[in-house]
Amino acid sequence: MIHRRRATMAAFLLPAITVYAVFMLYPLGRGIYLSMTDSLGGPIAHFVGTEQYRAMADDPDVTAALWHTILYAAVVVIAQNGLGLLFASMLFRRPKVRKALSVTLLTPTLVSPVMAAFIWSYLFAPDGGINALLGLLGLDSLEHVWLGDTSTALYAVAAVNIWMFAGYSCAIFLAGYMSLPTELLDAAAVDGANGWRRFRSIEWPMLAPALTVNVTLSLIGSLKVFEFPLVLTNGGPAGSTETLTTLVYRNVFGGGKFALGIAISVLLLVTVVVLSSATSSLLRLRERRI
Template identity: 65%
Template sequence: MLQRSRRTWVLFLLPATAIYGTFILYPLVRGVLLSFTDNTGGPSSNFVGTEQYRKLFDDPQVVDALKHTVLYAAVVLVVQTGLGLLAASILARRPRVRRVVSNILLLPALISPVMASFIWSYLYRPDGGINAFLGDIGLGRLQQVWLGDPSIALFAVAAVNIWMFVGYSCVIFLAGYAGIPQDALDAAAIDGANGWQRFRGIEWPMLAPALTVNVTLSLIGTLGVFDFPFVLTGGGPMGSTSTLTMLIYRDIFTRTDFGQGAAAAVVLLVLVLVVSSAAGSLLRRRERAI
């Protein structure tokens, strides 16, 4: 009976295992092996060891792209998570409008990133909606060439990412709020704790699992960002918004240097795994300590 049960499990697992191996494991292993060759898209290639990785880190454009990627991820992580937490904290206290407002915040996520980027590219134009609005309300001194200034272009691109996904962060935190016992909040209020004290002493510790989910998803998404900078700036101006994914695209589709592109992809994979795993481990340790 036990042997038949095991056979049944194996039969159920085979389709999923075959799909996973074909579309995930095989491309992953093939990409790693490709990064140790000088393949340029042809049928033959030579093994070059770690030469592609050496060339990668000797390229100042790659180093700059790595810095931009990390900075972009940090900005989006902090601002998006903070705004999502703020919105969730407000909505948790206003059940009458919670569903409507949270749905409104989620609306941008229904748009494709490419379409959202095109919309914001018009808003960011020197004669676009943002500068026009600033001029109309008497803040003309704040008008900028948003996507043409190397000092602010990366932050302008990050703002589109934040606008699009802050609703996700809010909804995740609202799910965390749903797990906070109302009795604990009522008891704290009876003891004289104000809103900030209740948030700091009860809500923030109990939102730890929601924070872990938000941080992990944000890091994975932003470290691999491609569509927003590609559509909005193409990596410019002066390479100030180039990211690792854009260099991978350049090496594979423009230079047809498959070995170099695969090496950059492996570096990106390691970066995502290390950063997200480290952040997740620290946050889960915090959860257990609470």
């Protein structure tokens, strides 16, 4: 009976395992192998060991792209989740407008990243909507070439990412808010714990699971960002918005360094796995302590 049950379970699992192996494990293994060759993308490739990784370690463009990727991810994770938490807190306290505003905040996520990037490229243009609005408000001194300045380009690209997915973070935090025990909130109100005190002592600790999900998802998504820097700045100006993903694209499809591009993609994979796993583990440890 036990053997029959195990055979049945194996029969059901086999299709999923096969699909996972074909579409995930094999490409991963093949990619790692190609990163250790001198492949130019064709059928001919010679094994060169860690030569591509040594070249990558000595390449200042890779170092800069890694730094830009991590900085971009840090800005997006902090700002996106901060705004998402703020919006969720406001909507939780205003049930009459919660449904309408929730839909409005989620609307940007329905736009494709490429379309959003094109829209914002016009808004960020020197004669675009943002500078025009600043001029109308009498803030001409704040007008800027947002995507053409190395000191602001990366943050402008990150702002588009934040605009697009802050509503998504808000939805997750709002779900966390809706699961808070009503009795606990009522007792806190009776005890005079309102505003910041209630948020710090009750809401923030109990939103720990939502925070873990939001931070993990936004971190993974921002580390893998591709469309926004490619469409908005194409990695410029002066490489100030070049990320690991755009560098992989440039090497694999336009730079004639196929194997090096694959090695950079392996670096990206390791970066995503290490940072997301470490962050998720720390946040889950915080959940258990709370």
